[in-house]
Amino acid sequence: MSERATMPDATQKLHFYQKGTFTVGNRLVSEAQRSVQASIDRSNALTCGHRACQGCGEALGARYAIDAAMRATGGNIIAANATGCLEVFTTPYPETSWQTPWLHSLFGNAAAVASGVAAAMRVKGRPEVRVIAQGGDGGTTDIGFGCLSGMFERNDDVLYICYDNEAYMNTGVQRSSATPPAARTATTPAMGPEPGNVFGTGKSVPKIAIAHGIPYVATATVADLHDLERKVIKAMGMHGARYIHIHVPCPLGWGSASHDTIRLARLAVECGLFPVYEAEHGAVTGSHKIRRHVPVEDYLKPQKRFAHLFTSDEGKKRLAMVQAIADRNIVEYGLLEREGDA
Ligand SMILES: Cc1ncc(C[n+]2csc(CCOP(=O)(O)OP(=O)(O)O)c2C)c(N)n1
Numbered sequence: 125m126s127e128r129a130t131m132p133d134a135t136q137k138l139h140f141y142q143k144g145t146f147t148v149g150n151r152l153v154s155e156a157q158r159s160v161q162a163s164i165d166r167s168n169a170l171t172c173g174h175r176a177c178q179g180c181g182e183a184l185g186a187r188y189a190i191d192a193a194m195r196a197t198g199g200n201i202i203a204a205n206a207t208g209c210l211e212v213f214t215t216p217y218p219e220t221s222w223q224t225p226w227l228h229s230l231f232g233n234a235a236a237v238a239s240g241v242a243a244a245m246r247v248k249g250r251p252e253v254r255v256i257a258q259g260g261d262g263g264t265t266d267i268g269f270g271c272l273s274g275m276f277e278r279n280d281d282v283l284y285i286c287y288d289n290e291a292y293m294n295t296g297v298q299r300s301s302a303t304p305p306a307a308r309t310a311t312t313p314a315m316g317p318e319p320g321n322v323f324g325t326g327k328s329v330p331k332i333a334i335a336h337g338i339p340y341v342a343t344a345t346v347a348d349l350h351d352l353e354r355k356v357i358k359a360m361g362m363h364g365a366r367y368i369h370i371h372v373p374c375p376l377g378w379g380s381a382s383h384d385t386i387r388l389a390r391l392a393v394e395c396g397l398f399p400v401y402e403a404e405h406g407a408v409t410g411s412h413k414i415r416r417h418v419p420v421e422d423y424l425k426p427q428k429r430f431a432h433l434f435t436s437d438e439g440k441k442r443l444a445m446v447q448a449i450a451d452r453n454i455v456e457y458g459l460l461e462r463e464g465d466a
Pocket residue numbers: 182207208209210231232259260261262263264289291292293294295300
């Protein structure tokens with residue numbers, strides 16, 4: 125092992141965010157701080173050959189999440205996947221990019237299928253096999269919501285991961301109940317007195333999951349892959365129903381540059397629109413503090429789905445409403461470190 129690899133944290137001069145790519149750059153930090161991806165033992169749960177768009181946040185989030193779960197369980201996982209981009213771009217028949225047992229469920233029943241798999245493993249006396257369900261925000265917050273709530277209520281031994289790209293991307297960018305207000309989608313055009321999505325006033329599935337009192341709930345983002353991995357590993361160390369909601373920018377649906385995926389994910393956190401927090405047994409236990417607070421404009425402007433907010437008086441009014449949502453999140457989750465950071 126190199127001297128660098130054993131360097132104690134106290135002598136470390138570089139901060140995580142200053143070091144080039146996540147995979148290679150991590151090899152410069154101490155072993156405890158490295159990501160799963162920085163190790164030669166990484167499992168490549170989602171390997172090359174899939175057909176996601178360039179810069180797809182969902183592909184990145186899924187790879188890190190499932191790799192971390194494989195690391196935590198010695199590769200003993202089975203995943204059920206709702207219909208959606210992740211399922212379609214990874215498994216064009218007869219190929220697959222998954223290096224783990226993987227089932228395609230229907231659009232709305234991934235949680236129920238995963239619950240069934242977990243029950244089957246219990247009956248077969250295979251406690252070492254752990255079960256994950258995953259899907260997009262449409263499959264989770266809308267059509268799969270009933271099955272998900274049932275999985276929570278029964279406290280089934282499943283980790284459910286929602287990759288939230290804020291619309292039904294796979295079928296051409298239709299609005300979901302996770303689409304933010306004022307966003308333009310194929311079903312919420314940028315016209316009229318309230319241009320863009322007129323809904324989106326606050327259905328928060330993480331909050332609803334917390335209200336079920338399940339053992340673990342967390343939000344995470346591809347802007348902080350260390351935190352994402354940590355949360356998946358923590359969830360896999362627990363039993364019962366667990367839920368992780370990952371914010372994953374979608375260049376195609378958001379009208380953003382493919383190289384801006386991580387920057388946008390970070391700005392969503394820094395403006396307060398995507399609070400990063402975790403909860404156990406019904407109570408929030410901690411939140412990620414904003415490092416550099418920015419106005420929502422910084423996050424919205426690079427995205428074509430919000431372009432109308434900057435060109436009309438109606439749009440400007442909607443902008444104030446989006447800023448108010450971010451401000452509320454900051455207070456609710458205590459996202460600013462010190463007084464006056466706002
Ligand atoms: C019952 C049913 N209705 C509609 C569809 C069509 N459909 C397939 S994927 C999809 C959108 C998926 O959106 P989301 O869950 O947000 O995932 P994303 O593609 O954005 O990752 C839809 C509407 C379907 N497969 N089954």
